[in-house]
Amino acid sequence: MPATLKDIAKDANVAMSTVSYVLSGTGIHKVSEDTCKRILASAKRLHYRPNIKARGLSKGRTYMVGALIRQLTTSFIPEIIQGLEKVLEDNGCCLILSTYTDSTEFTRKCNYLYQHGVEGVAVLPEEDLPEPNTGDLGLNRIPVVSIASTLADYPKVWVDPLAVGRMALRYLAELGHREIAYGGTLLPRLQGMLELARHYPGLRCRCQGDLTYRPVGGETLLAWLRTLEPFPTAVITDSDIDAIALIQAATRTGIRVPEDLSVVGVDDLEVGRYSLPALTSIGQPKLDQGARAAELLLDAIDGREIHDCILQPFLVERQSCRKRTN
Amino acid sequence: MPATLKDIAKDANVAMSTVSYVLSGTGIHKVSEDTCKRILASAKRLHYRPNIKARGLSKGRTYMVGALIRQLTTSFIPEIIQGLEKVLEDNGCCLILSTYTDSTEFTRKCNYLYQHGVEGVAVLPEEDLPEPNTGDLGLNRIPVVSIASTLADYPKVWVDPLAVGRMALRYLAELGHREIAYGGTLLPRLQGMLELARHYPGLRCRCQGDLTYRPVGGETLLAWLRTLEPFPTAVITDSDIDAIALIQAATRTGIRVPEDLSVVGVDDLEVGRYSLPALTSIGQPKLDQGARAAELLLDAIDGREIHDCILQPFLVERQSCRKRTN
DNA sequence: TACCCTTAGTGAAGCGCTTCAATCGGTTAT
């Protein structure tokens, strides 16, 4: 139904190959201006739109890239996707979305993507999952890039977790806090905090005894804080969600934020902006992570060698922390 | 690099067409069991995987469906996407994700999807936007289905908004509430409430004077509630997000939920489960909406006629409402 | 005038798959 090269060729009275040269841009320089115009005119008149898949077939490409996602509903994943999409679109590729919940499904989705002909795959795993088996993809030499995960042994794009820890701690330390609790469970972040803590005499940074990852509820977190002596003046959580949950639990029991307790979240989620008090958070570049991953993928597809990309977090100061004059 | 039909044909010593018949399932009945086995064996040995796009080229299909989304980060959209994806995958299609922010971009994305050859498009607009112009798609007779929107004049899948209003009100009314406020801005929902309210003598359901849609903050909402005389015993919001924001604002000022104020949210978002108190909400089937939309789309692609699909909301009872004995 | 070089354009093969029409032994009916 849609117009094809052949139609245009007939209409403009030239050979298909000539039309192809003009319309695809390749070899447009070897066509006379006259013919060129005629062809373009025909193309416009017939509403020509190239059939990307046919082009792909002949060039051995598909112009498709897959995203393999653990949980689309998870906090900042959607923004990463948008970053991916943007760059891919700019490069004439499209993004195929695929979600999985366990490793069986992961394998199935790999096949699914592979059969549809993706040229590369961005994997967004979750920290608490065993490493998914991308064997099926690797086997077929499809480039893979992992995003926002410390686990995968593929080229990856992520935010320096030590820097996240450092940044959160530095902020609180500079505000004058000396009794700080880390309510999260990520070792590298803790490491960043502890390293930096040494530079602040009298500062104590405590963490939960068990750093095995698991979702932390607001009440659980609060209960743990209560076991600390003295009660900390500030707490760093692993995400804005945790922070908000904590604030809710605290507020209920009469602990005021930030008057009695300063809270720093991580991720700079949108909810943090609307919560009460508005949440101070260590943000991570989300669009950027997606965009950089897409660029890496495209490079790899072009056969270039690629390297990990480490991005830096940033501070978003709002109202959940207060200055401490001791 | 990957094995093709031709490779298999050579390996199994038969014609390509025979291989195609066997491997594609079409006409497998006209091939002798012997040959069939030989072919399957070769296919397995050479790790054959059909090239879907090549198949599509020859069958005039692409096996791709697009999703055009306003905001991937919006509440329940991700789950709808999952529903879409599931059904599409089961039908051998893949989902191409595309997001837009304004109508210019919308048009661009339409072209983008079109050029990549999608056979249908699911549009997820947002209530507060002017209707996007899908002309480009319509022009090319690509089936379109809109999801979760009252606006679009395409076949649509959505949740009956009157039922949402009714369900929320009935729940509160049965708990004994008689002074109920609707803090949202959706007319059909309000309509559902008001219709039902007549059946409960003494029940008063009040709404904001201005129902023009706009995001409602927790404090704004609370401020409005304070203008009501008497202060309502229960409030219905337009989403769980609003409800949580309201609860936070209320708690801050000493109003206890649910003791002093019962709150009903809408959407049954995950955050509602973890908030304090856990939120009672009118849920809408999310996966289902996606799945139904995908089915409609596939039907339309097959040339069948399709009709709107209206789904019903459901009540998720948690702890944000209390019984009222007056 | 013979030669080579450009420039503008053409033909056809090929990407991986489907599918229609044709072929070819081998039965079976007549």
Add this chain to the structure above:
DNA sequence: ATAACCGATTGAAGCGCTTCACTAAGGGTA
């Protein structure tokens, strides 16, 4: 024995596009 038929298999065209190898015509040079 001949026609008619059947199941199993094959050939080749075609989907829309790219691209390599090639031709034809004109222009410059010797």
